[in-house]
Amino acid sequence: MKILIQHHNSPNQISGVVTYVNNIKNALQRKKVKVRVISSKIDSVKKWIDNMRWADIVHMNSGRTTFAVLCRLLGKKIVVKYNYPFFVSTIFESYKKTSLAKRVYKELLSYLPKSNYSLKWKLYSFVLTAELIGRTATAVLASKHLSCSRYTSKSLSFPFNVPVAYYPIQKTRINKPKILKELKKPYTFVFVGRLDYFKGADILLKSTKILKNRNFKVLIIGDGKDMDKLKKQIIKLGIAKKIEFLGRLPNKEVLKHVKHSLAIVVPSRWNEPAGYVSLEASSVQTCSIISNMGGLPEVGGPSALVFKNEDARGLAKYMKYCLKNPSEAIKRGRQAKEYVTKMFSPEKAAEQLIGVCREVINKK
Numbered sequence: 001m002k003i004l005i006q007h008h009n010s011p012n013q014i015s016g017v018v019t020y021v022n023n024i025k026n027a028l029q030r031k032k033v034k035v036r037v038i039s040s041k042i043d044s045v046k047k048w049i050d051n052m053r054w055a056d057i058v059h060m061n062s063g064r065t066t067f068a069v070l071c072r073l074l075g076k077k078i079v080v081k082y083n084y085p086f087f088v089s090t091i092f093e094s095y096k097k098t099s100l101a102k103r104v105y106k107e108l109l110s111y112l113p114k115s116n117y118s119l120k121w122k123l124y125s126f127v128l129t130a131e132l133i134g135r136t137a138t139a140v141l142a143s144k145h146l147s148c149s150r151y152t153s154k155s156l157s158f159p160f161n162v163p164v165a166y167y168p169i170q171k172t173r174i175n176k177p178k179i180l181k182e183l184k185k186p187y188t189f190v191f192v193g194r195l196d197y198f199k200g201a202d203i204l205l206k207s208t209k210i211l212k213n214r215n216f217k218v219l220i221i222g223d224g225k226d227m228d229k230l231k232k233q234i235i236k237l238g239i240a241k242k243i244e245f246l247g248r249l250p251n252k253e254v255l256k257h258v259k260h261s262l263a264i265v266v267p268s269r270w271n272e273p274a275g276y277v278s279l280e281a282s283s284v285q286t287c288s289i290i291s292n293m294g295g296l297p298e299v300g301g302p303s304a305l306v307f308k309n310e311d312a313r314g315l316a317k318y319m320k321y322c323l324k325n326p327s328e329a330i331k332r333g334r335q336a337k338e339y340v341t342k343m344f345s346p347e348k349a350a351e352q353l354i355g356v357c358r359e360v361i362n363k364k
Contacts, residue, residue, distance in 0.1 A: 004055035008062035027346035063135035149295030168349035195224030200267035282336035
Protein backbone atom coordinates (compact mmCIF):
# COMPACT_ATOMS: atom_id res chain seq x y z
CA MET A 1 0.00 0.00 0.00
CA LYS A 2 1.18 3.51 -0.84
CA ILE A 3 -0.16 6.31 1.38
CA LEU A 4 0.33 10.03 0.71
CA ILE A 5 0.05 12.07 3.91
CA GLN A 6 -0.88 15.73 3.47
CA HIS A 7 -0.70 18.57 5.98
CA HIS A 8 -0.80 22.36 5.66
CA ASN A 9 2.08 23.39 7.92
CA SER A 10 5.72 24.26 7.60
CA PRO A 11 7.75 21.09 8.28
CA ASN A 12 9.68 22.64 11.18
CA GLN A 13 6.67 24.37 12.71
CA ILE A 14 5.84 23.70 16.38
CA SER A 15 2.55 21.94 15.78
CA GLY A 16 0.73 18.87 17.01
CA VAL A 17 -0.18 18.06 13.40
CA VAL A 18 3.47 18.05 12.28
CA THR A 19 4.37 15.82 15.24
CA TYR A 20 1.47 13.50 14.38
CA VAL A 21 2.50 13.30 10.72
CA ASN A 22 6.11 12.46 11.60
CA ASN A 23 5.10 9.85 14.17
CA ILE A 24 2.47 8.12 12.02
CA LYS A 25 4.86 8.12 9.04
CA ASN A 26 7.52 6.29 11.06
CA ALA A 27 4.97 3.84 12.47
CA LEU A 28 3.57 3.06 9.00
CA GLN A 29 7.05 2.51 7.57
CA ARG A 30 7.78 0.01 10.34
CA LYS A 31 4.70 -1.83 9.07
CA LYS A 32 6.31 -1.92 5.60
CA VAL A 33 3.83 0.61 4.18
CA LYS A 34 5.22 3.00 1.56
CA VAL A 35 4.66 6.57 2.73
CA ARG A 36 5.26 10.03 1.37
CA VAL A 37 4.53 13.32 3.12
CA ILE A 38 3.62 16.58 1.42
CA SER A 39 2.98 20.07 2.75
CA SER A 40 0.30 21.79 0.70
CA LYS A 41 1.52 25.05 2.23
CA ILE A 42 5.06 25.05 0.83
CA ASP A 43 5.20 22.36 -1.89
CA SER A 44 4.32 23.15 -5.52
CA VAL A 45 1.11 22.02 -7.23
CA LYS A 46 3.27 19.94 -9.58
CA LYS A 47 4.67 18.08 -6.56
CA TRP A 48 1.11 17.59 -5.29
CA ILE A 49 0.08 15.97 -8.56
CA ASP A 50 3.20 13.79 -8.88
CA ASN A 51 2.68 12.40 -5.40
CA MET A 52 -1.06 11.94 -5.85
CA ARG A 53 -0.43 9.83 -8.95
CA TRP A 54 2.05 7.72 -6.99
CA ALA A 55 -0.33 7.05 -4.08
CA ASP A 56 -3.03 4.40 -3.64
CA ILE A 57 -4.84 6.67 -1.18
CA VAL A 58 -4.44 10.13 0.36
CA HIS A 59 -4.56 10.90 4.09
CA MET A 60 -5.41 14.61 4.53
CA ASN A 61 -4.86 16.55 7.74
CA SER A 62 -6.34 19.90 6.74
CA GLY A 63 -9.35 21.26 4.88
CA ARG A 64 -7.33 22.38 1.84
CA THR A 65 -10.06 22.28 -0.81
CA THR A 66 -7.89 22.64 -3.91
CA PHE A 67 -5.80 19.68 -2.75
CA ALA A 68 -8.91 17.57 -2.18
CA VAL A 69 -10.39 18.50 -5.58
CA LEU A 70 -7.16 17.50 -7.36
CA CYS A 71 -7.15 14.17 -5.52
CA ARG A 72 -10.65 13.35 -6.70
CA LEU A 73 -9.95 14.51 -10.26
CA LEU A 74 -7.04 12.05 -10.30
CA GLY A 75 -9.29 9.30 -8.97
CA LYS A 76 -7.75 9.16 -5.50
CA LYS A 77 -9.87 8.49 -2.43
CA ILE A 78 -9.34 10.59 0.68
CA VAL A 79 -9.20 9.80 4.39
CA VAL A 80 -9.42 13.14 6.20
CA LYS A 81 -8.51 13.64 9.86
CA TYR A 82 -9.80 16.57 11.90
CA ASN A 83 -6.98 17.92 14.06
CA TYR A 84 -8.54 21.36 14.59
CA PRO A 85 -12.04 22.57 15.41
CA PHE A 86 -14.18 22.43 12.27
CA PHE A 87 -16.36 25.29 13.54
CA VAL A 88 -14.67 28.46 14.79
CA SER A 89 -17.56 29.08 17.19
CA THR A 90 -16.57 25.98 19.19
CA ILE A 91 -13.05 27.21 19.99
CA PHE A 92 -13.88 28.68 23.40
CA GLU A 93 -17.40 27.52 24.26
CA SER A 94 -18.32 24.52 26.43
CA TYR A 95 -19.51 21.59 24.34
CA LYS A 96 -23.27 21.27 23.92
CA LYS A 97 -24.83 18.61 21.73
CA THR A 98 -26.64 20.15 18.76
CA SER A 99 -27.71 19.34 15.22
CA LEU A 100 -25.51 20.14 12.23
CA ALA A 101 -28.03 22.71 10.96
CA LYS A 102 -28.07 24.56 14.28
CA ARG A 103 -24.29 24.41 14.50
CA VAL A 104 -23.88 25.91 11.01
CA TYR A 105 -26.44 28.62 11.82
CA LYS A 106 -24.62 29.53 15.03
CA GLU A 107 -21.30 29.50 13.15
CA LEU A 108 -22.54 31.93 10.49
CA LEU A 109 -24.02 34.21 13.17
CA SER A 110 -20.60 34.36 14.85
CA TYR A 111 -19.11 35.68 11.60
CA LEU A 112 -21.40 38.70 11.42
CA PRO A 113 -19.42 41.90 12.13
CA LYS A 114 -20.60 44.45 14.67
CA SER A 115 -21.59 47.90 13.43
CA ASN A 116 -18.52 49.54 15.01
CA TYR A 117 -16.09 47.26 13.16
CA SER A 118 -13.75 48.78 10.61
CA LEU A 119 -14.20 47.90 6.93
CA LYS A 120 -11.22 45.52 7.17
CA TRP A 121 -12.89 43.42 9.86
CA LYS A 122 -16.26 43.58 8.16
CA LEU A 123 -14.70 42.11 5.02
CA TYR A 124 -13.05 39.42 7.16
CA SER A 125 -16.51 37.92 7.65
CA PHE A 126 -16.43 36.93 3.97
CA VAL A 127 -13.04 35.28 4.49
CA LEU A 128 -14.39 33.20 7.39
CA THR A 129 -17.41 32.18 5.34
CA ALA A 130 -15.22 31.19 2.39
CA GLU A 131 -13.02 29.09 4.68
CA LEU A 132 -16.07 27.30 6.09
CA ILE A 133 -17.28 26.54 2.58
CA GLY A 134 -13.83 25.18 1.77
CA ARG A 135 -13.74 22.91 4.83
CA THR A 136 -17.23 21.69 4.02
CA ALA A 137 -16.28 20.93 0.41
CA THR A 138 -13.29 18.89 1.58
CA ALA A 139 -15.53 16.99 4.01
CA VAL A 140 -17.95 16.16 1.18
CA LEU A 141 -15.11 14.98 -1.07
CA ALA A 142 -13.61 12.72 1.60
CA SER A 143 -14.34 9.00 1.55
CA LYS A 144 -13.70 8.53 5.28
CA HIS A 145 -13.55 10.87 8.28
CA LEU A 146 -11.43 10.54 11.43
CA SER A 147 -10.91 12.80 14.46
CA CYS A 148 -8.05 13.14 16.93
CA SER A 149 -10.21 12.90 20.08
CA ARG A 150 -13.72 12.14 21.29
CA TYR A 151 -14.19 15.83 22.02
CA THR A 152 -13.28 16.78 18.43
CA SER A 153 -15.56 14.07 17.05
CA LYS A 154 -18.54 15.38 19.04
CA SER A 155 -17.85 19.03 18.23
CA LEU A 156 -18.14 18.30 14.48
CA SER A 157 -21.91 17.74 14.90
CA PHE A 158 -21.88 15.63 11.73
CA PRO A 159 -24.98 13.45 11.15
CA PHE A 160 -22.79 10.33 11.19
CA ASN A 161 -20.21 8.84 13.53
CA VAL A 162 -16.62 10.04 13.12
CA PRO A 163 -14.22 7.45 14.58
CA VAL A 164 -11.40 8.58 16.85
CA ALA A 165 -7.84 7.95 15.69
CA TYR A 166 -5.63 9.00 18.58
CA TYR A 167 -2.26 10.61 18.05
CA PRO A 168 0.61 8.13 18.37
CA ILE A 169 3.31 9.01 20.84
CA GLN A 170 6.86 7.83 20.25
CA LYS A 171 8.16 5.24 22.64
CA THR A 172 10.96 6.34 24.93
CA ARG A 173 13.80 4.21 26.21
CA ILE A 174 12.81 5.06 29.76
CA ASN A 175 11.77 1.72 31.26
CA LYS A 176 12.75 2.27 34.89
CA PRO A 177 10.22 3.99 37.15
CA LYS A 178 10.99 7.68 37.61
CA ILE A 179 12.30 8.57 41.07
CA LEU A 180 12.53 11.80 43.07
CA LYS A 181 16.28 12.23 42.80
CA GLU A 182 15.92 12.58 38.99
CA LEU A 183 14.03 15.85 39.45
CA LYS A 184 15.83 19.14 39.04
CA LYS A 185 16.23 21.25 42.18
CA PRO A 186 14.63 23.54 42.98
CA TYR A 187 11.58 21.74 41.63
CA THR A 188 10.50 23.06 38.25
CA PHE A 189 7.26 23.39 36.34
CA VAL A 190 7.53 23.56 32.57
CA PHE A 191 5.38 25.19 29.88
CA VAL A 192 5.88 24.12 26.25
CA GLY A 193 4.15 25.81 23.32
CA ARG A 194 3.47 28.95 21.35
CA LEU A 195 3.56 32.16 23.34
CA ASP A 196 0.18 33.60 22.45
CA TYR A 197 -3.18 34.28 24.09
CA PHE A 198 -4.68 30.89 23.21
CA LYS A 199 -1.99 28.89 25.03
CA GLY A 200 -2.41 30.79 28.30
CA ALA A 201 1.19 31.18 29.51
CA ASP A 202 0.10 34.40 31.28
CA ILE A 203 -2.23 32.32 33.48
CA LEU A 204 0.78 30.31 34.65
CA LEU A 205 2.59 33.56 35.49
CA LYS A 206 -0.35 34.69 37.65
CA SER A 207 -0.26 31.35 39.48
CA THR A 208 3.48 31.75 40.01
CA LYS A 209 2.82 35.14 41.61
CA ILE A 210 0.41 33.48 44.07
CA LEU A 211 3.13 31.00 45.08
CA LYS A 212 6.11 33.35 44.81
CA ASN A 213 7.27 32.73 48.38
CA ARG A 214 7.79 29.01 47.71
CA ASN A 215 11.01 27.56 46.33
CA PHE A 216 10.49 26.54 42.67
CA LYS A 217 11.14 27.68 39.11
CA VAL A 218 9.10 27.85 35.90
CA LEU A 219 10.68 27.01 32.54
CA ILE A 220 8.99 28.45 29.46
CA ILE A 221 9.91 26.66 26.24
CA GLY A 222 8.76 28.10 22.91
CA ASP A 223 8.40 31.42 21.16
CA GLY A 224 5.64 33.57 19.77
CA LYS A 225 4.18 37.02 19.38
CA ASP A 226 3.48 37.45 23.12
CA MET A 227 7.08 36.99 24.24
CA ASP A 228 7.68 40.67 25.01
CA LYS A 229 4.29 41.03 26.68
CA LEU A 230 5.01 38.07 28.95
CA LYS A 231 8.43 39.45 29.91
CA LYS A 232 6.80 42.74 30.89
CA GLN A 233 4.18 40.86 32.90
CA ILE A 234 6.94 39.02 34.80
CA ILE A 235 8.52 42.33 35.84
CA LYS A 236 5.13 43.73 36.83
CA LEU A 237 4.32 40.65 38.95
CA GLY A 238 7.75 40.69 40.60
CA ILE A 239 8.55 37.07 39.68
CA ALA A 240 11.59 37.54 37.40
CA LYS A 241 13.72 35.22 39.55
CA LYS A 242 11.14 32.45 39.22
CA ILE A 243 10.90 32.39 35.40
CA GLU A 244 13.39 31.21 32.80
CA PHE A 245 12.72 31.56 29.07
CA LEU A 246 14.49 28.85 27.09
CA GLY A 247 13.13 29.79 23.66
CA ARG A 248 12.49 27.25 20.95
CA LEU A 249 14.36 23.96 21.44
CA PRO A 250 14.73 20.67 19.54
CA ASN A 251 12.24 18.04 20.66
CA LYS A 252 14.96 15.92 22.30
CA GLU A 253 16.00 18.83 24.54
CA VAL A 254 12.38 19.67 25.33
CA LEU A 255 11.74 16.13 26.55
CA LYS A 256 14.89 16.26 28.68
CA HIS A 257 13.61 19.36 30.51
CA VAL A 258 10.12 17.86 30.84
CA LYS A 259 11.53 14.59 32.21
CA HIS A 260 13.38 16.38 35.03
CA SER A 261 10.47 18.68 35.93
CA LEU A 262 7.96 18.13 38.71
CA ALA A 263 5.03 18.68 36.31
CA ILE A 264 4.14 20.12 32.94
CA VAL A 265 1.52 22.88 32.88
CA VAL A 266 -0.92 23.18 29.95
CA PRO A 267 -3.11 26.24 30.71
CA SER A 268 -4.76 26.57 27.29
CA ARG A 269 -7.71 28.92 26.97
CA TRP A 270 -9.07 27.33 23.82
CA ASN A 271 -10.55 23.88 23.24
CA GLU A 272 -7.38 21.99 22.38
CA PRO A 273 -8.45 19.11 20.10
CA ALA A 274 -5.79 16.80 21.61
CA GLY A 275 -2.80 18.45 23.26
CA TYR A 276 0.32 16.61 22.12
CA VAL A 277 2.48 18.24 24.81
CA SER A 278 0.63 16.39 27.57
CA LEU A 279 1.16 13.09 25.73
CA GLU A 280 4.88 13.75 25.43
CA ALA A 281 5.09 14.59 29.14
CA SER A 282 3.34 11.33 29.99
CA SER A 283 5.80 9.42 27.79
CA VAL A 284 8.63 10.50 30.13
CA GLN A 285 6.58 9.89 33.31
CA THR A 286 5.90 13.54 34.08
CA CYS A 287 2.65 14.62 35.71
CA SER A 288 0.36 17.01 33.77
CA ILE A 289 -1.57 19.96 35.20
CA ILE A 290 -4.09 20.90 32.51
CA SER A 291 -7.03 23.21 31.92
CA ASN A 292 -10.44 21.62 31.46
CA MET A 293 -10.66 22.51 27.77
CA GLY A 294 -11.46 20.41 24.70
CA GLY A 295 -9.62 17.11 24.45
CA LEU A 296 -7.00 17.92 27.11
CA PRO A 297 -8.61 15.90 29.96
CA GLU A 298 -9.11 13.00 27.56
CA VAL A 299 -5.48 13.02 26.46
CA GLY A 300 -4.13 13.74 29.95
CA GLY A 301 -5.94 10.70 31.32
CA PRO A 302 -7.18 9.91 34.84
CA SER A 303 -3.90 10.81 36.56
CA ALA A 304 -3.80 14.40 35.25
CA LEU A 305 -4.62 17.32 37.55
CA VAL A 306 -7.40 19.33 35.86
CA PHE A 307 -8.25 22.93 36.75
CA LYS A 308 -11.02 25.23 35.53
CA ASN A 309 -10.27 27.34 32.47
CA GLU A 310 -8.45 30.62 33.30
CA ASP A 311 -8.52 29.81 37.02
CA ALA A 312 -5.05 30.96 38.14
CA ARG A 313 -5.86 30.11 41.76
CA GLY A 314 -6.98 26.62 40.78
CA LEU A 315 -3.73 26.10 38.89
CA ALA A 316 -1.74 27.47 41.84
CA LYS A 317 -3.52 25.00 44.13
CA TYR A 318 -2.31 22.05 42.04
CA MET A 319 1.20 23.46 41.73
CA LYS A 320 1.29 23.81 45.53
CA TYR A 321 -0.02 20.25 45.87
CA CYS A 322 2.84 18.93 43.71
CA LEU A 323 5.42 20.96 45.65
CA LYS A 324 4.14 19.62 48.97
CA ASN A 325 3.72 16.06 47.63
CA PRO A 326 6.47 15.44 45.04
CA SER A 327 6.17 11.67 45.50
CA GLU A 328 2.51 11.87 44.51
CA ALA A 329 3.42 13.90 41.42
CA ILE A 330 5.96 11.20 40.51
CA LYS A 331 3.30 8.51 41.00
CA ARG A 332 0.88 10.35 38.72
CA GLY A 333 3.59 10.62 36.09
CA ARG A 334 4.14 6.86 36.18
CA GLN A 335 0.40 6.25 35.85
CA ALA A 336 0.31 8.64 32.90
CA LYS A 337 3.06 6.63 31.16
CA GLU A 338 1.00 3.45 31.56
CA TYR A 339 -2.07 5.22 30.15
CA VAL A 340 -0.43 6.58 27.00
CA THR A 341 1.43 3.31 26.37
CA LYS A 342 -1.93 1.55 26.24
CA MET A 343 -4.02 4.17 24.45
CA PHE A 344 -1.59 6.03 22.17
CA SER A 345 0.89 3.45 20.87
CA PRO A 346 2.33 4.03 17.36
CA GLU A 347 1.59 0.41 16.40
CA LYS A 348 -2.07 0.80 17.32
CA ALA A 349 -2.38 4.07 15.40
CA ALA A 350 -0.66 2.63 12.32
CA GLU A 351 -2.81 -0.52 12.31
CA GLN A 352 -5.96 1.58 12.60
CA LEU A 353 -5.01 3.86 9.70
CA ILE A 354 -3.97 0.91 7.53
CA GLY A 355 -7.31 -0.79 8.25
CA VAL A 356 -9.26 2.36 7.37
CA CYS A 357 -7.29 2.88 4.15
CA ARG A 358 -7.85 -0.73 3.07
CA GLU A 359 -11.55 -0.41 3.80
CA VAL A 360 -11.80 2.73 1.65
CA ILE A 361 -9.71 1.32 -1.21
CA ASN A 362 -11.75 -1.89 -1.37
CA LYS A 363 -15.11 -0.17 -1.12
CA LYS A 364 -16.81 0.07 -4.51
